[in-house]
Amino acid sequence: xxPELGQLALVLAFLLAIAQGVLPLIGAWRGNRALMAVARPxxxxxxxxxxxxxxxxxxxxxxxxxxxxxxxxxxxLTLPWYYRIAAVWGAHExxxxxxxxxxxxxxxxxxxxxxxxxxxxxxxxxxxxGLVAIGFLAFIIFTSDPFGRLLPxxxxxxxxxxxxxxxxxxxxxxxxxxxxxxxxxAFAFSxxxxxxxxxxxxxxxxxxxxxxxxxxxxxxxxxxxxxxxxAELGWGGWWFWDPxxxxxxxxxxxxxxxxxxxxxxxxxxxxxxxxxxxxxFAFSFSLLGTFLVRSGVLTSVHAFASDPRRGVFIxxxxxxxVGGSLLLxxxxxxxxxxxxxxxxxxxxxxxxxxxLMFAVAxxxxxxxxxxxxxxxxxxxGRISVGPPYFGLLFPLLMAPxxxxxxxxPFLHWGKADGGALKQVALRAGIAAAACAIVAAFxxxxxxxxxxxxxxxxxxxxGVLLYALKRWRELPRGRRYPAEMAGMLLAHLGVAxxxxxxxxxxxxxxxHDVRLAPGQHEVIAGYDFRFDGVHRTTGPNWRAxxxxxxxxxxxxxxxxxxxxxxxxxxxxxxxxxAVDAGVFRDLYVALGEPMDANNIEGAWALRLYYKPFIxxxxxxxxxxxxxxxxxxxxxxFRIKRIAAEAAFPPIEPQPQESPA
Amino acid sequence: MAMNPTRKRRLTIVVVVxxxxxxxxxLGVYALQQNMNYLFTPSQVQSGQATQYKTFRxxxxxxxxxxxxxxxxxxxxxxxxxxxxxxPVEYTGILPDLFRDNQSVIATGHMDGARFVATEVxxxxxxxxxxxxxxxxxxxAHADKKIEEEGNGERGAGGx
Numbered sequence: 001x002x003p004e005l006g007q008l009a010l011v012l013a014f015l016l017a018i019a020q021g022v023l024p025l026i027g028a029w030r031g032n033r034a035l036m037a038v039a040r041p042x043x044x045x046x047x048x049x050x051x052x053x054x055x056x057x058x059x060x061x062x063x064x065x066x067x068x069x070x071x072x073x074x075x076x077l078t079l080p081w082y083y084r085i086a087a088v089w090g091a092h093e094x095x096x097x098x099x100x101x102x103x104x105x106x107x108x109x110x111x112x113x114x115x116x117x118x119x120x121x122x123x124x125x126x127x128x129x130g131l132v133a134i135g136f137l138a139f140i141i142f143t144s145d146p147f148g149r150l151l152p153x154x155x156x157x158x159x160x161x162x163x164x165x166x167x168x169x170x171x172x173x174x175x176x177x178x179x180x181x182x183x184x185x186a187f188a189f190s191x192x193x194x195x196x197x198x199x200x201x202x203x204x205x206x207x208x209x210x211x212x213x214x215x216x217x218x219x220x221x222x223x224x225x226x227x228x229x230x231a232e233l234g235w236g237g238w239w240f241w242d243p244x245x246x247x248x249x250x251x252x253x254x255x256x257x258x259x260x261x262x263x264x265x266x267x268x269x270x271x272x273x274x275x276x277x278x279x280x281f282a283f284s285f286s287l288l289g290t291f292l293v294r295s296g297v298l299t300s301v302h303a304f305a306s307d308p309r310r311g312v313f314i315x316x317x318x319x320x321x322v323g324g325s326l327l328l329x330x331x332x333x334x335x336x337x338x339x340x341x342x343x344x345x346x347x348x349x350x351x352x353x354x355x356l357m358f359a360v361a362x363x364x365x366x367x368x369x370x371x372x373x374x375x376x377x378x379x380x381g382r383i384s385v386g387p388p389y390f391g392l393l394f395p396l397l398m399a400p401x402x403x404x405x406x407x408x409p410f411l412h413w414g415k416a417d418g419g420a421l422k423q424v425a426l427r428a429g430i431a432a433a434a435c436a437i438v439a440a441f442x443x444x445x446x447x448x449x450x451x452x453x454x455x456x457x458x459x460x461x462g463v464l465l466y467a468l469k470r471w472r473e474l475p476r477g478r479r480y481p482a483e484m485a486g487m488l489l490a491h492l493g494v495a496x497x498x499x500x501x502x503x504x505x506x507x508x509x510x511h512d513v514r515l516a517p518g519q520h521e522v523i524a525g526y527d528f529r530f531d532g533v534h535r536t537t538g539p540n541w542r543a544x545x546x547x548x549x550x551x552x553x554x555x556x557x558x559x560x561x562x563x564x565x566x567x568x569x570x571x572x573x574x575x576x577a578v579d580a581g582v583f584r585d586l587y588v589a590l591g592e593p594m595d596a597n598n599i600e601g602a603w604a605l606r607l608y609y610k611p612f613i614x615x616x617x618x619x620x621x622x623x624x625x626x627x628x629x630x631x632x633x634x635x636f637r638i639k640r641i642a643a644e645a646a647f648p649p650i651e652p653q654p655q656e657s658p659a
Numbered sequence: 660m661a662m663n664p665t666r667k668r669r670l671t672i673v674v675v676v677x678x679x680x681x682x683x684x685x686l687g688v689y690a691l692q693q694n695m696n697y698l699f700t701p702s703q704v705q706s707g708q709a710t711q712y713k714t715f716r717x718x719x720x721x722x723x724x725x726x727x728x729x730x731x732x733x734x735x736x737x738x739x740x741x742x743x744x745x746x747p748v749e750y751t752g753i754l755p756d757l758f759r760d761n762q763s764v765i766a767t768g769h770m771d772g773a774r775f776v777a778t779e780v781x782x783x784x785x786x787x788x789x790x791x792x793x794x795x796x797x798x799x800a801h802a803d804k805k806i807e808e809e810g811n812g813e814r815g816a817g818g819x
Binding site for chain 1: 666681686687690691693694695696697698699716728731732733750752753754756757
């Protein structure tokens with residue numbers, strides 16, 4: 001199979017994307033059903049050709065076709081087959097191909113599951129998805145061709161960046177993209193609604209599971225990235241406020257706000273304009289994320305090649321998407337207002353405060369992330385914004401969310417009863433205070449840790465009280481529908497996450513030490529004995545491997561093998577050794593030999609004791625699970641919406657189902 | 660004009676939101692000011708451009724043969740150079756994987772006399788990659804001088 005076929009497939013996909021993006025929208029405008037009917041087959045055809053292009057690139061990697069520049073740059077003869085597949089998205093061109101493939105996956109799912117929507121609306125949604133595909137396919141074809149030839153063909157390729165040669169890295173990008181691109185569904189829905197000038201609650205109900213699923217994927221992608229950074233970078237941290245981490249975090253925050261705003265709009269008809277705006281922003285932040293990562297404007301671990309043409313292309317694309325959709329919003333949003341009024345003490349208010357906090361947090365992260373660019377443009381000098389900026393502001397902004405979280409489910413729509421809230425506050429408060437006092441004895445009075453325990457108990461007790469209330473008051477079978485169960489899981493995840501973050505941040509012990517073979521270092525009651533370093537080799541690397549025996553009270557707990565690997569192009573990569581546990585991780589990273597010519601002598605070693613760090617990812621996984629479970633609720637699988645009902649905006653129907 | 664309850668409630672909401680926004684903005688500006696780190700090259704530091712900043716980032720190349728390790732601790736000293744200046748740096752801890760002679764590095768820290776005491780040292784990410792901001796800063800500091808790069812210096816854009 002020749003790579004040129006891949007190029008051809010991309011061009012055909014591009015043409016089909018134009019058909020999918022333009023014809024159905026004209027059809028919806030003119031009321032031409034034949035044109036609207038183009039959307040589904042065009043989407044399917046586009047997906048086939050993109051999948052073909054992706055397959056051809058993967059095939060080139062598997063068969064060492066170094067005549068393809070991209071393959072030669074990112075793999076070599078010793079790279080194991082699984083990393084050769086991961087190498088398809090290991091650099092700029094291929095990761096864009098992955099992006100467009102995933103966009104097609106979402107579009108095909110959308111095409112298959114949107115038959116019950118009114119024809120006009122479905123045509124508009126698919127048309128907007130087509131427009132997004134046009135942008136990205138043009139980007140690939142005109143600036144980032146993954147199939148470019150390298151002649152004469154080299155005998156061997158370079159290498160996949162060693163930091164990417166890790167299981168966490170093989171699936172982090174696809175999952176993250178599933179999240180990023182998944183927000184395009186909410187975006188397309190939003191634009192379609194604005195084009196039609198109306199938002200029906202039933203359509204919002206239809207859009208909700210898509211948003212929840214996208215958010216779930218994004219959560220999983222971020223968790224995987226965080227885990228990879230922890231295990232692979234050798235610094236023992238799980239979040240660095242690196243520009244690219246922030247790039248994925250901004251859509252996550254907006255997505256979290258969007259999930260809750262959609263709930264209000266669907267149930268009560270209110271906040272329609274806000275929901276539409278958040279949908280636009282969630283996807284815009286996904287594009288911004290792509291821009292930050294792919295353009296190389298910010299210095300980061302992730303910044304790939306910086307080709308100014310690419311940056312300019314994404315910038316123009318973003319300007320069209322964001323500017324165009326906001327313009328449409330400004331013109332049409334006043335038409336879509338509606339919904340029922342609510343009192344100050346109501347579920348709407350609580351959700352709205354949470355929404356505002358998430359939105360402000362996203363703006364705060366954006367300011368900190370883009371400030372170096374602003375400073376550069378204004379000639380303020382070369383500035384970077386340190387992590388303490390985020391570390392100070394983010395917890396402050398999230399504090400109201402944590403405080404309100406237990407009350408949310410107890411509050412009624414419209415107007416809530418204060419008495420029940422006092423009871424919840426009292427019970428959760430007492431439990432939190434009691435646990436905080438007990439915890440104070442174990443954490444040597446560390447305020448951060450005590451606050452972490454109190455906040456987590458506050459949330460968890462609130463969630464459990466609500467679960468209990470439903471258990472008592474509702475008949476079997478109606479207690480925990482998927483939507484409810486998902487919410488409870490995700491909120492419980494917040495509690496687990498909070499405790500993980502604050503306990504691991506405050507109680508971790510880090511020692512950078514110089515140890516000769518046989519020497520010991522004791523941290524947090526664990527005795528780390530350094531047993532020297534020897535040479536070892538892997539499929540495509542050689543390494544200095546240390547042996548560290550950890551014991552506690554005379555019993556051996558773990559024998560750890562941290563490595564310092566050297567890859568094909570003399571790239572050095574630290575592989576830390578982690579002994580994982582529910583309540584603590586032990587973590588050893590090999591620094592450097594004190595005498596560069598004698599690896600059998602003393603080494604610099606980094607030893608960590610990290611309590612509760614796994615709870616951070618555990619909490620993230622619970623949130624992800626919550627998103628997916630919620631998306632699976634049967635209530636979202638709508639019956640056919642009559643086409644004629646699509647035109648007059650229907651007044652919100654009374655609905656009393658909770659959450 | 661008497662205010663009806665709806666107006667009164669709207670006014671309350673507007674005032675609360677305005678106060679919250681003002682608070683958030685001032686806090687944000689404060690946090691930003693506290694955590695902005697400027698990047699300077701050794702020659703810029705020696706010409707006095709960094710004197711007003713307590714903490715800043717020092718960027719340049721590690722001078723060949725300047726890395727000195729302590730015999731009994733993790734302390735290490737090295738010299739960071741650009742085409743017009745040199746700055747001794749002291750650091751205690753583990754250096755990044757890619758730290759070596761002639762490597763471009765960015766160190767965060769403060770001045771202690773004529774010596775820069777670093778709390779964090781970052782090396783460029785792989786051998787074909789030089790932080791863009793560092794490249795720009797060096798180019799700006801020595802627009803007229805060619806930056807010498809030895810050995811495995813830059814080979815164009817690429818890498819990760």
